[in-house]
Every structure is written in C-alpha cells, then in structure tokens.
Amino acid sequence: MLLREVEYARPSSVEEAIQLLAAHDGARALAGGQTLVNVMKARAASPDVLVDLNRLDELRAITVSGDTLQLGAMATYTQIRGSSEVEVSRPILAEVAAQIADVQVRNRGTIGGNVCSNDPTNHLPPLLVALGASMTIRGAGGERTVPAEEFFLGVYMTVVAEGELLLSVSVPAAANAADGFASITIGRDGTCIANAAACISEDSVRIVLGCVDAVPVVLTPTGTDDDSIRRAVDGANLEPPSDVHASAEYRRHLAGVCAVRAVQQARARGR
Amino acid sequence: MSTTETTTTAPVELQKGHIGQSIPRKEDKRLVQGQGIFFDDVRRHGMGYVHFVRSPHAHAKIVSIDVAAALALDGVYGTLTGDEVAIQTDPFFEMSTAPGSEIKDYALAVGKTRFMGEPVAAVCASTRELARDAAELVEVEYEQLDVLVDAREAVKDETVMHEDAGTNTVWSGVFDWGDWEAAKAEADQIVTIDELHFHRFSSTPLECSGALVEYEKATGQWTLHCNHQMPGVGAIWMAPALRTGIDKLRFITKDIGGGFGNKICLHPYYVTLCLLSRKLNRPVNWTEWRTDQHTANAHGNERWFHDVEVAVKNDGTMLGFSVKALDDCGAFPRYEPLGCIIWAQVTPGCYAWRNIRVDFTQVTTNKSPVSPNRGYSRMQHLWLTERIIDIVAAELDLDPVELRKRNYVKTEQMPYETPNGCVYDSGDYARCLDMALELIGYDSIEERRTEAAARGKLLGVGIGSTLDSGTNNFGQSQLLNPELQFSGNNEAATVKLDIFGELVVTLGTVPQGQGHETTASQVVADILGCSPDQVHVRPGHDTFFNSHAGFSGTYASQFAVTGLGAVKGATDALRAEMVALAAAVLQCEEKQIELADGFARIKDGPPEAALPFMALGAIVNANNAFLPPDFNPTLNHRFVYRPYFGNVDLEKKMGKLTLTYATQIHACVVEIDRETGVVEIVDYAAVDDCGTRIHPQIVEGQVHGATAHAIGAALHEEFVYDEDGQLLTSNFYDYHVPHALDVPALKTAAIESPSPFTPLGSKGMGEGGGGGIHCLCSAIQDALKPVGKPIVYDSCNPSHRVWSMIQDPESTRANVSVVPA
C-alpha cells in the first residue's frame, strides 16, 4: 500500500509533459494510474518522477475525422463506452471497454495507460492490433505514428521511449465492421485468462490473440469457418505461459476457443 | 429473491414479542454513515506505525539480522527482532501432546523461518510509509533449507521443520466407533476412493487484522484496540508468553470488519506490538495489508482423505466408512491440533452411519499457519461425507436424492445419538432437501438437461447436506490431550437498569457483523416487556466491562445459544429484582406485578399503580433511603451461561462435543461450457433450520454469506504454492473472491425445529458447514457424467480443473473402485 518516495509534477500542456519526461531520468507518465499506482503500491516499480497527465484535457478527446476515429491517450474506458463517436464509428471498442475491470477503474483507466502498460492479459492490445489501429507518439524529436502491430515490444514494454508520450490511438472508422472479441476470464468480467479479437474484411480475416505471449499474436487464417480458425491457431505453435489460472496447454486450448468465438461474433455482426 | 416458509415443528416455550421479528438492526445507522469505529480508526498522540520485515523464503535459517540502517533513518522509533523476543517472552502454549507440544512458536521467527511471509523483525516509525521504508533497510541473511509444501511428503519426515519436535507430525490418533470390520462383513459392496483433497482457502474478511496497542508503564498494563474475535483465548495465549497476568491485557473491540475465524490466531502479532509499545514507550499501530493477510496470517485447514472405504448394502443402506485423514496445518499449530477433533462433532454427517473409523494425522508444512475458518474442520469432514454419497451413488448407479433420504438421520429419531456419543438435537433433513429441490426446479431437470445439451452445455444438479454444529464442548480437547484443563463452554453478559431508566447490556462476545446488539435487545425487551429501542447494548467487547468469561468470543456458531443465553440469564435476574422492587414500592405481592410497556405495574390495577423503569432505576441508585435494611437490589446483573455436557469418555473417545446442530441443505443447478470448463450456476437454493430464529433476516443474511463463501471456495479461491513454498495467490487479483456478478440470485427457505437443549430453542448457525462447496462439487460431477463420468476429487474446481476432468476422466476414475464384499 505504501509507495516509495516519488517526485510529482502536473504539467499543464502536452509540451510541458514531454519536457518533464525528457528532463528527468526515471520519469514516467501517470495516466489513469489503475495499473501504475498499484505496481508502485507493491513497490514492484518505483519511478523517480511521476508526470501526471490527468489535467491535459486535449488528450481526452474522442473525435472522428473522415474515416478515422481518434481516441486521445487519456480517454477513459467510461468515456469510450459512452461515446457516440465510438458507437457510430467502431462500436466494438465500446463493448470491450465495458468489460474491463469495474466501474471505478473504468472511470479512471485510460486507453493510453492500457496499451502503454502492455500487460499481456489486457483487453485492448489484441483488439487494437486486430482493428489495424495506429499510435501517435511525440517526443523531443517530433511526432511519429506506429501501427499497433509494431507498438508492443514485450511485457510492460512498448515502442514509447523514455522522454516520449503517447498522444492518441487512431482506429479506422467502420460502423458495420465485422469485429469480434471473446475472452475467458477469472470470474465474470475479470482478468483475462485468454482472449482474442477478430476483424473480418472483404478479402481476409485477422485474428489477434492476447494472453498467450508477451505481445499480441496475429493470425491470418485462410477462411472464417471454425476449422480454418482452429488450423490457424494450431499452426501458430503457441507457447503460452503457465500460471495458477491456466496451464500452458489449457491456455493454448482457450486461445483456440476464443479465436473461434471472436470470429463467430464478427461473422454475425458482419451479416 | 427469497421465499421463506416457516414451520415450527415443536412448541416454543418463550412467548414471541420482538423475538422472531426482523427489527431494524441497531448497528446499521452508524455503519451506513461511515461512523463505525474499526481498530484503524483509533488514533493516539505520538503513535508509531509498525511494519513487519517478512521472510521471502518458505524455509531458511536466519544467519543474521542487521537493523542499523533502519534505525539510522530519520523518523524511525525502533525495531524488534526474534532475538529480543526469545529473551523477553516464552514460547506460546501448545495444545498438543508430544510431539506437537515440543514445537516452539514465538511472536517473531527465532533462528529460522518456516513460511513465506513469516515476520522476522518489526520496525516502528512516525508514518506508515517510513515504517515500510525502514523495513526495507533491515538486512537479513538467510540460508535456505529444503521446503515442504505437500503434507504427503511432510509426513515422511525426510525433512523436519521443527527440530525440537523431531517430526513434522503434530498429532495423530485413531478413532474407531461402532464395528467397522463387522460393517464391512455385512456389506454387499465396498466402494473405495484412493484420494480426495480438500483445498486451502480462507474467508478473507474485508478488514484485515491489526491493533493499536498502548502500554501503561505505571501499571504494566497493555490496552489493545483491536479486532481479535476470541480475546478470552487470545489472552490465555498472550499473558503467559509475556510473563504477565491476564489482568494486564485489556482487549477493546468496537466494529470488526468480518472475522470468520481468521482473527483468532493474532497472538504472535499482538505480542510483538506489546513488546514494541513497552520498548518504545509509545502507542503503536499495526495495519495488516491484504497481501500480508493472504501470505502470513490464517488459512483454512487443508486436508487429504486417503484409502476411503464405504460399506454399502445393495438397497443403498450405508453401514459406515473408514478413512485416513491427513491434515495440513501449515508452519505452526497455534489453534491446532483442535481441528483433529472438531470434525468429530459431525462424525456421520447427516447420515445414520453407525460404524466409522478415522485414522487422523496432522502435519506441519512450510505454508501459512491455519486458523479456524468458517465451517472449521467440520466443513472438510462434511465434504468427505457428501463426496462419499455422490461417488457411491454414481458408482452403484443409485439416485443421489434417494440415497440421501434413505440414509439421513430421520426427524423421528431426534434427539439422535451418533456413534461417537454426540446428540443431534432436532431437525428434518429430508424435508429441507425436498424444499431445496423444489426451489431449484428439480422436477423438470431432465428436460433442462436435454435443452442445455442442445446449446453445448453440460447441465448438472447438486446437493450439499450440512450440519452446523454449534456451542462447543471444549472438553473435546481432552480427546487430543488428556492433560488439557479445558472443558465445557461459557459466555457472560451483564444487564443493568440505570438511574434514568436506561437498560444497558454488555456482552462478552465480539461481534463482526452478526447483529448482536440487535438480537440481544430483542431478548431483553421480551423479558422485561419494553421496546428494543429502550435497550442499549454496548458495541463491541471491552475486557474492563467485566462481562467476559474464559471462552468469550464470537466463533463456532454459538451466539444465539451462549451469548443470548447469558443475556437471558442476566435479564431474568434483573427482572426478578425489578418485580421485587416494584412489589415493595407498590405494597403488593410479587406475583401481582407485571412488566409491560416499560412499566412495572400491578396487573389489572389502577393506572397509578405503575412504576416506569426510570422510577425503579432512580430508587435503587439515587433515592434508596426508604428501602428496608435487608432488601438490597442492585439492578445490575452478570450472568455466565454454561451449557451442560458432562464428561467426555477418554477411553472410547466419545461424548457430547457440541450442544446444537443447525441444518443447511443446499441444492443447485450448474451449466458447464464443455469447451472451456467454465461453470455457471443457473439455480441455487439453501434451506436452513436453526431452530427458533431470533431475527430471521439476520439468519437469512448468514445463509447468503456462507453460500457466497462456499461458491468462491468451490470455483475460484485457493491458496496455491509453488514447489519453493511461494504463495502464488497472495492478493485479490489472483485469489478471486466472488463479486456481485459472480454470485447468482440465491433462493432461501427455512423451517424451525427448536433445540430442546437451549434457553431460547435457538441454535448457532453462522458457518453453514460449507454447504455450497459440497453442492457445487456434486453438481459438477453430475454435469460431467456424459463426458466419461469423471469423479470430482478436489474441493476447488476452477475452469482449468473442470476442463482437465473433461479431457481425462479416466485418471479421476482410477481413484475409485467397487468391490463386492
């Protein structure tokens, strides 16, 4: 419960936040804090400086321009869940946001925090990869956009370098997209033991598995029928971790089940 | 949704006024406003905060401890290590005979550490954060030792944890009642089960443990603002260890955020706090964090059952069983080996088995110590009896409902003496079962099974029959250790009528949400003829109220008998004095006086022949000159309720081990996703019979709570250790307790079979006997029948275990056999 000593700054602009992150070794951005503060309570991580992004309203915006839905990194799950922009442009995001943790956590937790912490059991990394999202990152050297598929590097590691800040996540707008998401959780709507996101487009199907590796695993099966999906999962030679909730074998099996269910959901929605 | 059908099966002597009504709870107003007073809400000037340095290893020699860096930190008040503890205290009293009695248990680890999280030192500082900073600076050098996490290995003694004992076995003994060999000879079939495992979990009260401890130098007295749920026994452990008298320990509890037995073994922590407060001459606060509680406080007993043999007649009559039980109590016995006998309160479960042999052994392992946990020791044993019933039913192709009804103890047999001399006081198990089955829609179960199968779901129905034995006879401890000077039971209460007519009640009990203030006021109100609003029951326990006895506390399903028995006794005495006083004042005979509506008055007398309670209180306390010299009412009464048990027979290991037996029969319907093993509860019902219900809503609340605990334990909650003795489920992320979406709508019903043995016809009922665990294991096994008929062998069945059973039913089936006798 009791944190190590830490320095705290609350910038009033994105520029200032980036300056603070760049100026201090061991500085970390504090987004919703629903992961980071817990990790600090366990003293499993102890950043020297916290740069609090919670007053940066410009990072909370959810907008649609043309065929892109843009979610500010500080958009909360509650915001995403209730956003009419999300509803009309990529409703699966709202559905999945509603499954994350609980009301209080959804009120604080953000899309940016979720992807930047890249806990392999999180919902959003596989979903965003499946949807073909891209992440906009700014640092002292300027701004860059990275496809979600390249964003995640390892457990709790992403391409966001020290001194950089994730600004927003962009998702192709497609109100009637054939998207699906399935998970097996600890208790109802709990932490994921296995999950999978699926996105069917005209000529292909894309499945992304969470929980089975340090980063989301992308599969491109040859068809959308259950057998093709199972073959694709089998062919991926997954080596998922074992823990108290699932052996590697069970988790591998669940990955297949989730993949099939996610695609079934996507198929049903795409009709 | 709840349906309550109440039927009284025997006359109740006490006239019902407020008793039997669900009046608003007295506790609620403060609690819903956030005005409850829990131990961590108490502040003292100059108070220091304590943080424990805990062992990261499950088994290691402590080579050295260096506190210098911690002490050097600004704001640190001081430290305490095991070396100091070993000098300043004596080891805690052990209840076992040898070898368990040789175990040395101190407040902090001395010389070696025997479980992950064991406190090896304590640091006190000016803030909570600083105390933790300083604890991180304490340098401890360890030399790791071989680790025992499996009781089946520990019993071999290849590695020994407690050198003084020379063995890992704490206690062992054989219980042999009836004639098992004859039962075997008489049986048509012997069903055998090689191994069953009751897993390790705890009720994890939402408020963790802790205390604010103050030391008064002038008197050598400690005051503990705490959440100990059994201070009477806590003091028996602590005072000798601290080399002081029991009068030097003042326990104060106010509101307690749940206990469930997990707050009984706090004495090692509290002794450390006592030593620190004396050493530093300042009040010290210790707040346990959740991870600490999971890692190093109190788990429920884990138990293995080996070589089970059940003697069955072809018509389904069960003659008895034989089993080897191996109990894992973790690193130190503490409240153990009591668990080696407590189960015997319910030896045959709900069944008329007459021949039972139990070979019981308890061992230590390098895991958290255990303590009583809701359903303590009986739950494990009842799980065995219910597993036996369902496994026998499955193997002999008998109907589990019919098998139960055939073998249940019948209502007309009550009071029923079990093979080991316990007396089941009252009950109607078959009727409760019928009610539970009706609530879950049992009639249409086969149609629903077919319908579920069409959706890819495996539907199963389960039953859990349990007894909640309450009001212990502590004499059963002598069946473990004849030298122990404990027997019987008691509880105290005081009731007084004060100067302005206030009725003030103090309880020896230590409530943690059971509504004692409310139910005590109902009893007092009905005896004195007033409103419960006029009765002020002091919240919590305070040793200085002088209202406690040696077994005081709130544990083991007994308040409705012992606590209210004490309240009734004290109030009866007060009533007699009030009547005598009123007769003296009103110049009439005592028999003419009635107490009603807050008055002592002459029955059918004129309106002026009535004294308000205030007048009685004022006369005795402040206006007594006119009272005759030989008439000295005090209007202040202490009563100690003592149930009668008689002696236990040490030779035959028989006796009345508890006074009352409440019944809970659970039934449920589950659907299992055959692809994933995920279990969903689609119907759930529990039928309770705890005799006369003082406050039906509170009773129903206890049923709900016990059921939720059992659902959590059956599907999710397990303390899992790796081979190095590292606890893998040390927080609420990995140790999943059910939240509101996990618990289905629970249906409840009740009947009342009053106990012939208790002052109010009531029975203790808070623990519920783990009914939901038995019920879910039963339902899962039933649901999995079509996929190879696996046997549910573990009490915890999260989706991965269910999936494994679906994948490989044969390996579970290899565990059982049927041998024609």
Place this chain on the structure above:
Amino acid sequence: MQQPSTSRTISVEINGEVCERDVDARRLLVHFIRDDVELTGTHIGCDTGNCGACTIHLDGQAVKSCMLLAVQADGSKVTTVEGLAGDGELTPLQQAFSSHHALQCGYCTPGMLMSASALLEQNPRPTEEEARTAIQGNICRCTGYVNIVEAIVSVNA
C-alpha cells in the same frame, strides 16, 4: 516548466469543506482522507485496487481512492460516505441498506454506498443486472450481495 517535487500543498474540497494540507507526493488519497483529514468512514480492504472499500466520488465520479495520489485530488471535489447525508440523517439509499439488511459487518458498506449512489445519480431505476454491474468493483464478504442488490433496486422502485 514546473519542477517535480516530493511534496505539495494541496487544497481539496471534501464534503463541502475545503481542506488545505501539505502532503507527500507518495501519499495515497485514501490515506490522506483517513489519516490526514481524519474521515475514517472510507475503508481499506486490499492493496491491489480490487475491493472498492475505499470508493469515493471525485468530481462526481466513483473512483477507488487507493489508486490515486492525494496530490492528484488538488483542486477537486471529493465526497465520502460522511458527505452523503446531513448529520444524523440517512439518504433513501442508506435507509434501504438498513431495511434490506444489506450490511453485516459494515466494512464494505461505505464503498458500496458510494458506488451505488453514483449509479442512482445516472440511473435512478436500475435493473438487478445494472445494480450488480455497478458494484462489481466492491467486494463484500458477508452478504453474498443478495440484499445489497435488492436495496439498490428498491430505492426508487
């Protein structure tokens, strides 16, 4: 650019009263509320943000005060259980908790009330499922949630 610091002076409006205090940056909001402002109705039941006993309203939203630093609440409005009703009075929700026996030990109750009152603000007549979802982040170990759900649904029924 402001300089990061290990402590700050913050001003938080708690239950209508402005509290100004110097706090360490590392101090959790729940400890600020309980230990510094001495409003002890807000409880702590875990150390991982799961149990919800510390739920408060921060600028009108239910949040867990153990997953926020006190310095983050600077300039905000906080409501705790003590601020739900006037002194000595009960809100209909608090009354419903009592009459439905939605509490036993009462330790989770303040957090439950804060989650439930946030729900009722937005959705005065929730279904049972909505009520369950609203308190999913609040663990109760006594009641099995049955009566809590009943109480919440009953308030404006």
